Amino acid sequence: MTSAAASPLPWAERAADRSPAVQRSRARQIEQAQVIVEAARRLIEERGERFTTQELVKEAGVALQTFYRLFAGKDQLLLAVFADMIAEYCAQVEAVARELPDPVDRLRLYVTGALQAVRAGGEDGIGPRFVTAEHWRLYQLFPEEMSEATQPFADLVARELTAAAAVGSLSPSDAPRDAWFVTKLVMSVFHHYAFADATPDTTAIGDELWSFCFRALGGAGAESATSTTAPPSS
Numbered sequence: 001m002t003s004a005a006a007s008p009l010p011w012a013e014r015a016a017d018r019s020p021a022v023q024r025s026r027a028r029q030i031e032q033a034q035v036i037v038e039a040a041r042r043l044i045e046e047r048g049e050r051f052t053t054q055e056l057v058k059e060a061g062v063a064l065q066t067f068y069r070l071f072a073g074k075d076q077l078l079l080a081v082f083a084d085m086i087a088e089y090c091a092q093v094e095a096v097a098r099e100l101p102d103p104v105d106r107l108r109l110y111v112t113g114a115l116q117a118v119r120a121g122g123e124d125g126i127g128p129r130f131v132t133a134e135h136w137r138l139y140q141l142f143p144e145e146m147s148e149a150t151q152p153f154a155d156l157v158a159r160e161l162t163a164a165a166a167v168g169s170l171s172p173s174d175a176p177r178d179a180w181f182v183t184k185l186v187m188s189v190f191h192h193y194a195f196a197d198a199t200p201d202t203t204a205i206g207d208e209l210w211s212f213c214f215r216a217l218g219g220a221g222a223e224s225a226t227s228t229t230a231p232p233s234s
Helices: 010-017 020-047 053-060 064-070 074-097 103-113 116-120 126-141 143-166 175-194 202-216
Strands: none
Touching (some): 020 053, 020 126, 053 064, 053 074, 074 103, 074 126, 103 143, 116 126, 116 202, 126 175, 175 202
């Protein structure tokens, strides 16, 4: 005899998922979550992480109970903000990279473009400094979730490493592993210059970083056959 407290069977869950009412409810929740994340990003651009939940729900135009129905707290919201920011950047830079036929050029764009956000933070550097400070704080609390948030960038790098290896432009020993190292290196350089006293020359820094990565990944000869297209502003 099945207990009334038992979890629903898979077929029952699938049937529920097909329910128009359930689908409408989920779509509404996704929409509300995105509105809240976008409001948080606007507040972060103005003042970093120094905003209250009350200020957030006012900015988003939602009720406080709506926020807590979707997020357990502010840290969970910031996790979503990180994932949203990285996914947005990856989508933007991938769209620009479609104009570049050479996988090495596309890879260079990904590596150098990520550093442009340091300069995009303006003189006060609120955005980059928020990313740096909160990244490591949240990583201590939610290592798996933060790793998942940065994975889209590593996936872009791994894909181009594989493509470049296929045509003999680079010789990575293991594309996913090497992509992980490249991702961590790019993040470390970004975090270092986010707190620089003066606005860094991110173009020169990006070129130096790419030169290092190119050689480390087995590149030989010219580092780029064409001029790198400017990355999108974030």
